[in-house]
Amino acid sequence: MSELAITRKSSLNRHSLVFSVVVPCFHEENLIEPLLERLIPVMKELKERFEIVMVDDGSSDATSDQIRLMMKKYTEIKLLRLSRNFGKEIAISAGLDHACAQAVIIIDADLQHPPELIPEFVAAWRRGFDVVYGIRRSRQDESLIKKLFARSFYWLLKRTGEIPIPTDAGDFRLIDSKVAEALCSLPERNRFMKGLYAWVGFRQTGIVYDVSTRSSGQSKYNFWRLWKFALDGLTAFTTVPLKIWTYVGAIVAMSAVTYATYEIVRTLVMGKDVPGYASLFVSVLLLGGLQLISIGIIGEYMGRIFIEVKGRPQYLIAEQRGFDSDGEMRERNSKK
Numbered sequence: 001m002s003e004l005a006i007t008r009k010s011s012l013n014r015h016s017l018v019f020s021v022v023v024p025c026f027h028e029e030n031l032i033e034p035l036l037e038r039l040i041p042v043m044k045e046l047k048e049r050f051e052i053v054m055v056d057d058g059s060s061d062a063t064s065d066q067i068r069l070m071m072k073k074y075t076e077i078k079l080l081r082l083s084r085n086f087g088k089e090i091a092i093s094a095g096l097d098h099a100c101a102q103a104v105i106i107i108d109a110d111l112q113h114p115p116e117l118i119p120e121f122v123a124a125w126r127r128g129f130d131v132v133y134g135i136r137r138s139r140q141d142e143s144l145i146k147k148l149f150a151r152s153f154y155w156l157l158k159r160t161g162e163i164p165i166p167t168d169a170g171d172f173r174l175i176d177s178k179v180a181e182a183l184c185s186l187p188e189r190n191r192f193m194k195g196l197y198a199w200v201g202f203r204q205t206g207i208v209y210d211v212s213t214r215s216s217g218q219s220k221y222n223f224w225r226l227w228k229f230a231l232d233g234l235t236a237f238t239t240v241p242l243k244i245w246t247y248v249g250a251i252v253a254m255s256a257v258t259y260a261t262y263e264i265v266r267t268l269v270m271g272k273d274v275p276g277y278a279s280l281f282v283s284v285l286l287l288g289g290l291q292l293i294s295i296g297i298i299g300e301y302m303g304r305i306f307i308e309v310k311g312r313p314q315y316l317i318a319e320q321r322g323f324d325s326d327g328e329m330r331e332r333n334s335k336k
Helices: 003-014 032-045 063-073 088-098 115-126 144-160 177-185 193-199 223-237 240-270 277-310 325-334
Strands: 019-025 050-056 077-082 103-106 131-136 169-176 204-209 317-321
Touching (some): 019 088, 032 115, 088 103, 103 115, 115 131, 115 169
Antiparallel strands (some): 131 169
């Protein structure tokens, strides 16, 4: 277990917080107040001590300013501002590192995850489940291209991945402290959280919910971000893309031998015709394209190795407010 995870565990033992709510934020200045005004009453109805860890993932707008204003009204709010935009997966990881409670709830800041579902998560947790995740009932709010992309991704991941990952289960979930500790102990820097939630195991269950429409702003996941997200997921949890090219190479080689045999027999029996430059040109382009694709796939895996061996920290913290001395110690550990 990493030093950060050990520090987190010792801090957990000294605190009486029952729930930590981790909220990754990026350019959500107009939604901070509406979110917290809905979230905090729900948490207070649980009649347990809680904290809300707002993780500003390098926003350039007034997101952090809005969080600071809300901190004056609610003492349960804490601010963790990262030095730049590291991505949602890392922002969630930073929040988990600094959460000190018996259970951690992860929810987006865009109000598409209904805070009113949290009591159902808590009820399932109290029945003995270690992970309770939300499952989207439908994707009616998404474009046709995004829906096809999501379905294709989950279909491919389900058939090639070694760990089953629930379809349409996002980051909206409750995890027990021992699950949070397990996630914090994982050293990898290219973090595909949906896969990591499944990889750590423990008792898990899902609750179906309806996704709300964004009341302000727009999704930060454009096509390029979705493509990168899919590549991270596939390369993190399956080696099938690498193995496929073994079979592709074998098929191409066998086809070449078969065609060569055919040409030899044809030449010996019928005589040789005028060579066809068109077929030769097409064959060269086909083989060249296959080689470039295979090199690109190998490059994706090598790129991940390159990033991991550099040993850089997952994130850097520019500002934190509302944390005690243990939180400050966790910050120093996260920078090692």
